[in-house]
Amino acid sequence: MIKDEILAKKPITILEKIEESLERLNEKMEVIIEIQKNGNDSQRSVAALPDASLDVMTLLSMPDHLRKTAMAICRCGRATAEEIAGQTSRARAVESAYLNQLVIMGYLKKERKGRKAYFYVDRETQG
């Protein structure tokens, strides 16, 4: 039944879905690569508290490579990896990895809109 439904869709839609899945997979891979590249520093910081907040003292205690990304997203409030890359002059893939890492650490939230992923600082949640 499900198979029939998928086959009934236009091939272009299926290709788009595959591309989207590959992009997500790629982002996850980038995170893993970046975590490995930055060694212990990143691994230590991944263990964030459940009520993590991106305040200035947290920014100060972050490893340099993440602080740059976190500062940029702090200024924008909400942005894509590409927009952050425009500010930090680093590659989009690198920013995507760092942003995703900040999401895992609990400092940022991520929201998908169509094929774009938006990252933002959740300043509204009470607590």
Place this chain on the structure above:
Amino acid sequence: MSKIIALHSYKGGTGKTLLSLNLAAALAKLGKKVCVFDLDFRAPSLFSILKAENVEYWLNDYLNNSCDAEKVLIDLSSKVPGNGKFFAGLANPATEAIRDMSAKDRKWEMRALGRLLALRETLLEDQKFDYLFLDTSPGLQYSSINAIVAADFVVVVTTGDRSDVDGTKRMLQELYNLFEKKTGLVLNKVLDSSATAKKAEMSNKIKTVYHVPMLAIVPCFCEILRAEGNSIFIEDKPDHPFTKIITEMAKKIENNEVN
């Protein structure tokens, strides 16, 4: 180009408030639309200097998300001659308010940073302000670091005092460098700085000690002490050497010569 400028120092009493108020007034005198904010919530002082009456909303209220930024603005344009616009946003001097501000948690401070960053849109873009000056608490206070992060340019005010020199040096290396902030240094209350040769020598010395560009050297003036912080000094004494230094500094900021 419109800008948010924070004034900060390691120690207290270096002259941050005097400089922010007078720099803001000098830019207003040059025809700009300027606002000075008192972010020293532990020891509010702009309130007294500007002798503000019937303040309805404080900067505290804005950061607490209880009012819009526009509500905090007090129009003081009449205090400055010319076509410029001069506003102030004040910290609440009531003991209860000070106590409330010192008991804020990390989440609140994070939201406060968001509110400060939002001023760029509400005041610089929508209300067409040219400059916002953030006068901060000395040292590594939450509110001050929030201001530093929110600012485009930070003026660090220091004196020749040994503990100030050491602390400022450490603060620039361990805080400002991490945030990659554009910074300018003002050496205030300098003795015997009248000789030009000495000024150049001092400026070089500062660059080697602090590794940041020098914005100004301000001599120690008895007239400033005598004024007892009762007014905007450059308005009271337009021909005083201090006024000239401040005006030069304002022009440097206006012409983007602070990099």
